Each structure stands twice: as C-alpha cells, then as structure tokens.
Amino acid sequence: MPQTDPVESLADPAALLTAPGAPFAVTTGPDGRRTYADGPRTLREFAEVTWAYGERPFLVAEERTYTYGEFFAAACALARRFTEVYGLRRGDRAVVAMRNHPEWQIAFWATQLAGLVAVPLNGWWTEEEFRYALDDCRPRLLLVDGERVARVRDWATAHAAHLLVFHAEHGEAEERYEELPAADPALGPPEVDVRPEDDATIIYTSGTTGRPKGAVATHLAQAGAAANPRYHAALAALQAGTVPGLGPAPVSLTTFPFFHVAAFTSVYAVMAAGGTLVMMRKWDARRALDLIHAHGVTHYAGVPTTALQLLDAAEADPRGLGPLTLLSTGGAAAPPGIAARCTGPVEPRNGYGLTETSGGVLSHAGDDYRLHPGAVGRPTPATEVRVAGADGEPVADGEVGELWLRGQSLVRGYWEDPEATAAAFTPDGWFRTGDLATVDEGGRVAIVDRLKDMVIRGGENVYCVEVETALHGHPDVLDAAVLGVPHPRLGEEVAAVVRLREGAAADEEELRAHVAGSLAPFKVPAHIRLQQAPLPRNATGKVLKRELRAGLADGPDE
Template sequence: MPHAASPASASPASAGDPDATARIAAELTAPGAPFAVVRGEQGTLVYEGGPRTLREFVETTWALGDRPFLIGGERSYSYAEFFAAASSLARRLTGTYGLRPGDRAVVAMRNHPEWQIAFWATQLAGLVSVPLNAWWTEDEFTYALDDCAPRVLLVDGERLPRVAAWRARTGVRAVVFHADDDGSPAGEGIERYEDLPAPDPLAAPPEVEVRPEDDATIIYTSGTTGRPKGAVATQLAQIGAAVNPRFHAAVSALGRGLFPGQGPAPVQLMTFPFFHVAAFTSFYATMAAGGTVVLMRAWDADEALRLIGRHGVTHYAGVPATALQLLDAAERAGDGLESLRMLNTGGAAAPPDLVARLTARHGERIEPRNGYGLTETSGGVTANFGADYRRHPGSVGRPTPVTEVRIAGPAGEELPDGEVGELWLRGQSLIRGYWRNEAATAAAFTDGWFRTGDLAVLREGRVSVVDRIKDMVIRGGENVYCVEVEAALHGHPAVEDAAVLGVPHPVLGEEVAAVVRLRPGAGVTVEELRAHVGRSLAAFKVPAHVLVSEEPLPRNATGKILKRELRGPVGDHVARD
C-alpha cells in the first residue's frame, strides 16, 4: 500500500499558499514518491506500488490486534476479532458451502458490524461481493437476484422475508445475521450466523488465488431513471478506490503543515449505508489509517451528536442533508462537536453554504471535505477539502492521481477550460462495465472513457458539476442548471431543503419550478424566495413556480432527491398557480 509521505517525499505547505494542493499532489505522485502513478496495461493511470487486490489491502491491517475497529450499538469488534470472524466465515463459504473464486455472494443488511464481516469474508474467499440496497422491496430484490445469480445470500433478519420467495425458488443457501432469537429452527438451507462455531482467532483465510483483473464487486446503480444496473469493479479498480482517500489524507495533512500519520487514529461516525460507494471510500480510509468506525442504526441528528461526544468522533461522513442537520443539532445543543476534526459529505451535491456555516462556527478547526463519485467510479474520484474548499465551495475539487477528466462537447470533442460539457472519466477505479448488459456498457463508454451524464466545467484543474444532462432546464433557448438555482435557494436562511426541475411551457418550452422545505418556524413568502434567487442569478433562472412542501423531500437511500416523485405535485401546483 502506498505509505505515508515522508519529509523526503513531500513538504508541508506554508499558511496561505493558494497553490499548495496542486504542488503537494505533484510531489506525492512523482516517480519514486509514495503515490507514484504509471500507465497500466489497459492504458489507464494506476498507482505503481502497493496492493493489487482487496485481500492484500486488508492483510496490512491484521497486525492492529486489539485496537478498536467497529462499534455498533453495544457490540464492538477489535481488528483481531473482526478478521478472525471474517476469516472463519470465509473458510466456511469455501469449505462447507463449496464456493469458488468468481462465485457471487449477496450481502443485504442494514449497517450492522456484521455487514463488514460478511463483505470481507467474501473477499478473503475470492468471491464477487454483491452488496444490495437494504431498503429495496421484495420485487427489487428479486430483480437483482435474478440478474446476478448468487451462490449464497448473507442477509439479516429484516431482509430474509424479502428474499425468501426467491431463495425457495432457487434453493440458494443463506446465512442470516441478527435473526430473531425465538428458538425456531433456521429452516432448510438457512444457517443463523449466531449459531455457527465461534471464530477461531488463529484461523487463516482460505488459500485461494485472487488476481487484480478478477471481478471484486457488483454494485447496483440507484435506478433513479430505470432498472438498476450491476456495475462490475475489478480488484484493481477497488484498490484504486481504496488508495484514493489515503492520497487525499496525505495531501490534506501536508496542506495543514503536518506530516501524514501524525496524531491519533481517526474515529469516524459512518452514516452512509454500507452498500453505497461513498461508504466504501470512507471505510477504506479509516481502515487504512487503523481507525475506528462508529455505526448508527438509523439517522438521527441528536443521536449522532451523542455518539460524537461518547466516542470522541473525529471524522464525520454522510450526505449533505444529514451534515446540515448535524450542524443544526449542534447549535441547538450549544455545540458538542469539540472532538470533530473533519466533516466529509458525498452522495449528493453539497450546497455552498455548508462550508460557510461550518467555517463561521468553527473557523479552520474542522476541515470540510466533499467530492464527486458514482457507482461506476467505485467511490470518490475528485476531492475538495480544507482551504481549497473554502475558496471554491461550488467545486467538487481536483481529480485523483489515477483519474483523467475530459469535458466533452456534443461530438465527444474536448472542450477548453471554462466551457460546460459532459463530464467524461477514465482511470483505475472505474468499472469494467455492467453485469451481463453489453448494450448499457456500450452506451456508457466511448474509447475507454465513461460518460457520466453530468454537465460540468473545468477551471484551473478543479471540477464543478452544474447539472445532470437529463435535469437541465432549457427555457426559451437558455440553459438553466438546476444545481445553480438549488444552491441559491439553499443560501436563504429559511430554506432547509430545495429541488429545482423543469415544467412544460407552451411558449418557452420549459419553465423553472422549485420545491422547498422551510426550517421549522421560518416565515418567508414565495416572492421573497424568488427575490433572493434574483439577487444572485439572471431573471430567466428565477423559479416561476415555487411549491412549499410540508414534508421532507423524497430521497433514495443514498441521499439523492427523487425528482420524478416531485413532478406530480409540482404539476398540480403549476395548474393552480
């Protein structure tokens, strides 16, 4: 694994150096440096040193022994306990179950510590891990299970009824975690994890061959516009996703005048669902640093504040909406964020006022961080943090060393800095394609470049995402980027959440509409909101229709607003407006 930068490989930045991030990144990725980059066999950039499979990656942490690793409610695991459990389960999967490298293994449960035991057991066994969305319905599970055809199901008791019919039809065996302890028999083909033999602390993982080019994971897209697709990442791709946050941690430390690895190991509060790639990025980073991950059963801002105080949490990871709620809860409680050193958001666009609020309250003590990533990139492939983030709050930052960025025009031509086009990506952490879906793969990739479907602009090496191509509103021939209007609405102190979308117009083609949820007790009129937007944006971008919602805006499990569910209420509102 690329190691922490030494004084010989990179030097800390001086205060106020606006070019520090780019300079430090160049030093860390130079030939012979800790994060040196080369062209791989497929023509993409890859990290030159370090592990090549997730099994190799996790082996570097086995020596951490009794250091606390996972805390979920009253259950906790040290590194030694965790990997003994994962190794023992891996041996059962290959021995008792007869699974072989390349077989698919589904993991479907809420954020229990045992989710990670199940996932890493599959990796130690050389299997292809298929983490499924824990909040899916039975029909959604059935679709994905038919698609990926797993050999084993690793599920919790809550998910078991939703996969029971599929399992009965196929005969695929299951291991059930957190099953109801009612004394009833497990059932044919089902084992309760709690009934398995206690993990052997000396058990080594099964001896299997795992190669960098082997498939590591199939992670299904969120399916906001259609059926989810299985995004297939190789072992080498997941290693790229695992090393990227360590690179960013090194740049961040050096940018603050520190050397990487100084100080206590991080304690992270994990609020991303484990099946989401943002959780992979955050988990890899904490594991590689020998840190501790604190879990929540369900999101609650006041409970998050309590956990931060109880466990001395230093790093927060979650979608922007929960981060804003955490800041609100801290203000109500008179803070409670004394231990926090980093607030990291992902999974959805972060409103620019998030970093402004954090800085106004805490100065530079808590480092803000955001970035950009997709299921297809296996995690974050750009990052914006620290002083760079404060200066450029509307950007998702610079690409990782193993990610190439192109802003493409309609014909795929590369556009110059400052022009808006489709964001194309190429690099180590990108998927090889969609599972058994050649048509979707061909539509998404052009000459090795992944077409994200996002509109973005590149300025001085920094990426700013302005909208989804499908979400952009074309009003009378003028392009209106919903993200820009949403950011303006978020800037009003009365607005808790906002979504912008286009509605049909007989003359203009489309008109701009917005749905907002106000903060409790806030008193503001629609005209005041429109005037607020008009002070920072051109008149044609100001929403012609504003619907004030009494309910939280609909979001999927990864924090993205489901605009399709807003179109009906917005259409009704426009008809009455």
C-alpha cells in the same frame, strides 16, 4: 489580510506524493489507464494488512465492538465456510443485504477473502426490487439480516441458493450466523488465488432515472478505490502544513448505508489507517452528537442533509462538535454554505464519486474548499478528467460540458449488459458520467447539473444545481429541488419544490426575489411549491425528482 489560495502558496504538494517512488506514483498501462504503481492489487491483499492492527477497536456499534483481530478472525472463518462447507468457488456471486451492522463488514470482507463477487444490495428495497437484482446477478449465496430475510427467502429456495441470516429471531428455519462455531483467530483465510483482474463487486446503480444496473468492479479497480481517499487525506494534510500519517488514527462516524459507494470510500480510509468506525442504527442528529463526544469521534462522513442537521444540533448544544476535526460530505450535491459553517478545528471536505467510479475520485478540503465552495475538488493521480463537448473533445477551461472520467477505480462495465456498457464507456476507456461540469485553470471540477436534469427554457439552458444553490442561500430554506415542467410555448419552465425551516415566513414571491438577486430572470422559478414534508430522497440522499415531477403533473402551485 486577504486570503491566499493554500494550494498555490505551496510549491506543489501533489508532486511530493506522486513523484517516482512516492506513495502515490502512477503508471499508465497499454490501455491508457492510470494505476497506482505500488500498494495492494486486490481487496484480499488490502484486508490482510489490517490484521496487523490487532487489538485496536475497528467496528463500534450499539450491541458490541469488534477489534481488528476479532474482525479478521470472523471474516476468515466465514470465508472458509463459504469454500469448505458451501462449496463456493472464485467468481460465484454473494449478495449482502442488511442494516449497518458490524456483521455487514464481516460478511463483505469474507466474500473477498474467499474470492467471491460481493453484491451489496439496497437494504430498503421491496421484495420485487430484490427479485429484480437477484434474477439479474443470480447469486449462489445470500447474506441477509432478520429484517430482510422474508423478502429473499422464496427466491433463495426456488434457486437452491445458500441463505445465512444475521441478527435473526430465534426459531427461524434458515441457518443463523450467531449459531455458527466460534472463529479461531489462529486460522487465516482459505487458500484461494485472487487475481487483480477478477471481479470483486457488483454494485447496483441507485435507479433514480430507471432500472438499476449492476456496475462490475475488478479487484484492481477496488484496490484503486481504496487508495484514492488515502491520497486525498495526505494531500489535505500537506495543504494544511502538517505531515501525512502522523497523529492518532481517525475515529469516524460514518452514516452512509454500507451498500453505497460513498460508504466504501469512508471504510477504506478508516481501515487503511487502522482507525475506528462508529455506527448508528438510525440517523438522529442529537444522538450523533452524543456518539461524537462519547467515542472521541474525529471524522464525520455523510450526505449534506445529515451534515447540516448535525451542524444545527451542535450550534444548539453547549458542547459543540467537541473532538470533531473533519466534516466530510458526499453522495449528493453539497450547498456551498456547509464549508463556511465549519470553523475552528473542524475542516470541511467535499468530493465527488459514482457507483461507476467505485467511490470518490475528486475531493478538496479545508481552505481550498472554503475558497471554492462550488467545486468538488481535483482528481486523484489515478483518475483522468475530461470536460467534453458534443463531439467528445475537451472544451475550454470554464466552459460547460459533460464530465468524462478514466482511471484505475472505474468499473469494467455493467453486468451482462453490453448495450448499456457501450453507451456509457468509450472504446478507449472514458466513462460518460452524464453530469455537466466545468473545470477551472487550477484543475478544480464543479458539477453544474445532471445532463438529463437540465431545464431548457425557450432555448436557454438552466442548470438546476445553480438555482438550488441560490434558494439554499435564503435563511428560511431548509431544502430545495429544482426541475423542469412542460410549457406550451417555451418547451419547459423552471419549477421549484421548497421546504422551509420551522416557523419561517418566506413566501413564493420573496423566494423568487431572492433568486432574482443573483441569477438571470429566465432562471428564476416561474412556479414554487412550498411544503412541510421532507423532499423524497433515496437512501443515499439524492432527491427523487421523478416523484416530484409526478406530484406536479397537474400543474405546480404558484
């Protein structure tokens, strides 16, 4: 029997969730932005609701487990220390920079309960990179772990900023979190009036094409970001023929670094449902499979690279994926083959979000994803989508244009950078993503390429993602990146850097022939460099193409 589109076979599942009075109904403000009509308006309100989950396990790490009650008490105690001992006030910035410890979440949520502006920084930055961001946002408080304290100590001393160190070796001169008084579960957060329009976070862009910029999200924006994954989960349940919210709370193995917005989406979803977050100190596919079985993990969230490694490990293990029911990817473009490899009870989910959208705003799952593996899904009710031409007007369905977004979860701009803000945001609130996309008649968005990554070969547009997808379709290819290299006559030529699976025998000509089987001749890479080393990626899984270009500067291998 031929497959039918699961969405079209239902009356209108989205309407059930967004009708007046429904959980995800929206209103449109005077600025044209859509916002959810109900629900928390600040992250403080969102966090306070979780107190009701009491003794349910929330944060599970190798060193210890925090229940919701323990987590909330610890966050409240730390928030009171910020206001009563350090004298910090609403709007002061507080940097959070550490490995994925449970205390990362305690530190972050303490800032929200105290009305501070949390600035999560990339834990793998060098001292120079940290100094750039610290000079930019000028925090009064730094919350770091022992691995990072040496990189920020001089700055904190020079600027008289409070420095609190987590998981530090004994003997450190700084104040150690582990030596603070025990939290009193009877005490709540400090008396601070946190407003929806107040800034909640400054999250720095990944900086793959230049210096990172601090994207500033208000509490209202982050509250919208917290509602977005709940909407997509409810929609996926309806599409699968089940009732949203029923069944056990999720147990999620989330491998995104906490400083990245993709992690925010996962954590929000877990907290809203009273679920459990299982953490790993360092990624290892076999270790991840052990954790899935040991803790009854039902949801996996990570970049496509780690998801593929997990699927490979599960295929080689007689236990398989065990209790897993959802495999969700984000942070980078997902090869279409991921959806097809999720069988049985495991539902695939894919989505799209940016630092500037405070996390995921497009998503689809299950059969809809399997039927449309090249898409990243439909928007949430509080997110508008426009695929715009050069004049800013919408293009026809199926045509390529720049993806523009507008809605509740979008940031208000870049920290103290009006020029960058004006360049990225229109006066009426649309954000120019810099991604090339299409939208089909069903409202599904597909990302074609980055506007700056597109190769223009002799006047013909070559979308790198399309060529990368074709390369990933070859069974010997483990990873691939496509980029443009200079050509004296054509302007640019298509080049590819490919990592083959261990023991694979494919050569450049075989890979070119494979791509030529599905794409026009001008899209076939003129140059292919094979390498054994992993492709350079940032902490969230995006390929660092500027590093690959530097490696090809003297001419790519043919």
